Amino acid sequence: MLFSLRELVQWLGFATFELFLHLLALLVFSMLVALRMDLFNGLSWWLVFVPLFAADGLSTYFTTIVSIRLYQENEKRLAVLRLLWVLTVLSLKLVCEVLLCQKLAEQDRARDLWFGLIASALNISHPWGNTAVAASCCGEVWRCF
């Protein structure tokens, strides 16, 4: 569509299998949300969010394994950079999910928890994800002058 799979992997820093995993988690999560809203109103929101938490955990595990393998193959710089990048993105995603789940699960007690605060984790991760792109844009503009 707008991006090829290779470009998507390059931009997000996740492997194709990890993208598959997150997409699968999103599918199961959306099914559980629909079930929670239409059939089982008593179902806990923490249970509904389990697929997303599981995908984050599995993704962290795979990234750690890949980074260790890269480190053993003397690609030390790449291993550290990949580990730091993926862990940053995953931890921001996890913070956003936990806060959203808390807001939904404890609506009376979590009134001070704004949606703006919950989404700020995503807003932080977005500019970071685009730092490299912004740098290359600046480079292109600089070359024009």
Place this chain on the structure above:
Amino acid sequence: MSLAQRVLLTWVFTLVFLIMLVLKLDGKVQWSWFLIFLPVWVFDGILILMLAIKMAGRCKPGYDPRNGSPDLRLRAWYLTAMLLKLGFCLTLCAKLERLADVKLTFVCIPLWTMLLGALVELGLNIFPERREA
């Protein structure tokens, strides 16, 4: 468009949508849900237009269909996925605005179809590599 420009375009639209969504959810603005989804409509409109133009270019007389056929199939799938996403967003907005009394399960059907298609496409990209290895 270069990768940097495409990423920047996606980022700007996502950021504007997130800001509008948060303002609506926190009760700071009383706009209609259709207006909140405006960045999504514009972004999807641009994508559908780009895809339609590319597909129309392939359907020109004199174009060899043997070379273009798989690519055209892929683009047709992309167009279907975009339309499914648009259908999901439209029905969701209608539900949130209480224009239609539909169950969330029915609203989510286009989204699930799109996600299943994307999973199949990703799976096809993963497993041939595994077999070669």
